[in-house]
Amino acid sequence: MPDLQAPGIREAAERLLEATRTHVPCAPVRDVLPDGSAETGYAVQAILTERALADGRRIVGRKVGLTSPAVQAQLGVDRPDFGVLFADMEVPAGAEADSGRLLQPKVEAEIAFVLAADLDAPDLDAAAVRAATDHVVAALEIVDSRIAGWDITFADTVADNASSGLYVLGAERVELGDRDLRTVRMELADDTGATVSEGTGAACLGDPVEAVLWLAATCRDLGAPLRAGEVVLSGALGPMVAAASGDTYTARLSELGSVSVGFSQDERAGRGAVHAGGVREDGR
Template sequence: MPKGIQQAAERLLEAARTRTPCAPVRDVLPDGSAETAYAVQNILTARSLDDGRRIVGRKVGLTSPAVQRQLGVDRPDFGVLFADMEIADATVADSGRLLQPKVEAEIAFVLAADLDAVDLDAAAVRSATAHVVAALEIVDSRIAGWDITFADTVADNASSALYVLGTEPTDLAGLDLTTVRMELVDGTGATMSEGTGAACLGDPVEAVLWLARTCRDLGAPLRAGEIVLSGALGPMAPAAADGVYTARLSDLGTVSVGFSGTALRPGDRVAPERPLGVSN
C-alpha cells in the first residue's frame, strides 16, 4: 500500500479521536484520484468494523449543485452509514461527537431487496424500495475549515457524521420525487435552506441508481434492509451547538433534530408537544 494512503487514514483517525480538525489529506495522497481516496475510506471502514461498529447502509454525497458549489466539487461520492450514526427523530444529538457540523435535508430509501443485478435501472430501484422517508444528514468534516477537495471528502467517509430518519414512511409507487419541495428551518422558524427533489442529481431515484451501480461494480452491492441517504435537496446549513432544525418535505412529512447545547441531554426529545420551530 502506498505510504500516503495509510498516512491520510491515520491523520483522519487522529482528528476523529481527538475531536481536533486536521489539515487536508490531499497533500499526502499519491495522485489525488478517486481510487486513492476510496482506498483511504476503506481503511477507515475496516477500522470501524474492527471496533465493533455495524454497517446499515450508504450515503450519496455531493448530489446537489448548490452543495457542489459550496464545496467546489463537480461529481457525487458515497460513504458508509453505521448503526451508531442514527439519531431518533425530534431528539437531541450529542454535540460532543461533532467538530464543525452542517445539516442537510434529504430523502432516505429503505431497501426491501438487493440491488446487485447486471441490468440495474430506475425501475429496479423503485421495485427494491420498501419505502422512502424524510431525513436529515448531519455532515461533518474532520478537515479544518471544510478546506476540502473531492479527494479529501471521499477519504473522510464523504464527510459523514450522523443522520435522522422521519417517522412517516411513504410508498414510492407512483410518487414523483423530483417535485418534492423541501424547507429546512431553525428553531425560530427562519428558513435555512430550500430545494426540491430535482436538485438531487435530477431525481433522488437516479442518485440511488448511481450508487447501486457503483457499489455493485465495486463488489459490495446494496442489500435488502439497508438505508440509503440519497443526497441533499438544497444547500447545507451550519449547525449551531444549541440549534434546533426541522426539514419539511412535501408528501413525506417532517424530520427534526436538536443539539446538546440546547441544555437538554443527548437523546431527550426537543419538542414533544409541538412541531419544532413553532412557538406556543
Template sequence: MTSSTTTDAVSAAAEQLLAAARTATPCPPVRTLLPDSTVATGYAVQSLLTRAARDAGRTVTGRKIGLTSPAVQAQLGVDQPDFGVLFDDMACAQGAPVEITRLLQPRIEAEIAFVLGADLDRDDIDERTARAAVAQVVPALEIVDSRVAGWDITIVDTVADNASSGLYVLGDDRHALGDTDLREVAMTLTGAGGEVLSSGTGAACLGDPVTALVWLARTSREYGHPLRAGEVILSGALGPMTPVAPGDTFTAVLSGLGEVRASFTGVGA
C-alpha cells in the first residue's frame, strides 16, 4: 500500500470516529479501513483526532493509560497497554451529576490519578524519576466510552479511538506519593445500594501503577509528546469495568487514598 493510500485510510478512520461522536451514533470498527493492525497506525489516527480537538478549542490537560488490568484486557481481548489524551472538557466535578447523553456506551472503572509537579522528559525515566515528578496522587473514576458499536474493538480500534476515552472524575482527597506502595492499594467500587460492582488492587495495574506511569512517560516521549508538569495522568483500571446507565451512582474507595463518587442523569444515547 502506498504512502498516500495509507494516509487516506488513516484520515478516513479518523473521520468515521469524529462522525460517530458528532452524531452520537456508534460506528463500525475502524480496523476494516486501515492498512494494518499495528498500534503505530492506531496512534496515527489518534493524532488526527487530537489535532481536530485542538483546532476546535479543546486543551490537552493530561493522558490516560488504558488496558493495564489483566481483567480489562480479558474483557476486550487485548494483551498490552495503550494511552489516550485527556482534554479540559473531560473532567467532571465530583458533586455534579454527569449527563449521560455526553456518552455513547459508557462504562466506569476506578483508578489512581497522578498530578505531575515536573516534566517527565528525559532519557533515563525510571521508577525513581517518575515518583519524583508526581506532586499528588488522587482517587479517580474513569468513564470510558467507545465510538465503535458494541465495543467490537481490537487494539488498533481502541488506540485510534483515543484509547476509548470518555470522561473522568477526581476525588477531593490529595496525597503526596512519597514512598507509598501503590501495589497494596485495595479498591472497591460499589453502587447506590452498597453492592460491590468491582474490586481489585494497585497490583492489577501493570503490577504497580508507578510502572504504568513509567511506561506512559517513555512511550509518550517516543511519540514526541512528553508528559508535562500540571498534567493529570490516569493510571489504568484497578479492576474490571462496569456498565453505566442513567440514574446510576458509584463510589470507589481506595485504601489509604480516600474515595471518589460519580452519579449519572439523563436518558442515554
C-alpha cells in the first residue's frame, strides 16, 4: 500500500473528512491523488478508517460495491470495490434513516450475509462462503457520496469508503445452505407503490456468493479477513435510486422477504443536491 503520509493521500482524506463535518460535498479527490490506482484509493480509505476507530466507532462488517453492471454503468466504473461498515451505520428495521447525516443519498437493494465463521483460509471457495454463512437477509444500502454530483472515478469512490452511507437489514433470516441466490428476484418500490428498480441475484457479479468470495479473498490478502459475526452487504441487485427527506422505499426479494426504510424530515437534507448541481436525479 502507498505511504499513508504522502501529501496527496493525506490531503484527499482531509478533504473527505471536511465534507463529512460541514455537510457540504467536496470536489473529487482524484485531482490531488498521486495516481488513480485502487491501492491509492484504499490508502485514503485506511486513513479514514483509522480516524473513525480513533473516534470510537466500531467495525461490524464490509460492503461490496459496484457489483451490478447497471450500477457500474451509472457511475462509469468497471470493477467491484469494498468499504467498511461501522455499527452506527445500521438503521434498525422499522426506524427512519437520519436525513441529516446524508449528503446525496441513493438506495439500492441487496442480499446481506451474516457470518458464523471466519473467512481467512488460503483456499477459499464458494463452498467455504456458504459454510461460513449463518444466514442471509434482504437489505437496503443507502449509498452516499461526499463528492459533489457523484462525479467519481474508481479511485474517488474507493477513497470515500466505497461511497458508503447507512444500511438496513430485513427481519426475516434465511438459511443459505445450497440456495441459488442468482434466481432471487428484487423489486424496489417507492411510497406510492411504483416500482423504481428491479433485478435479480445474477446482477451481483453473477452470483452474490461469488461477490462475498471476492471480498473474502481480497480482505484476507490485505491482512484484514472477514470474521464471524460480521455483516457483508454483497452488492446491488439493480440500479440505485435517488432518495430525499421524507421518502420511503421498500424492497421485496423473493424467498428472502422484504425490507423498508424511510428518510426523516430534516431541513439540512438536500444541501448536498444543491451543492452538487441542484437537481435530484433518479437512477443517475
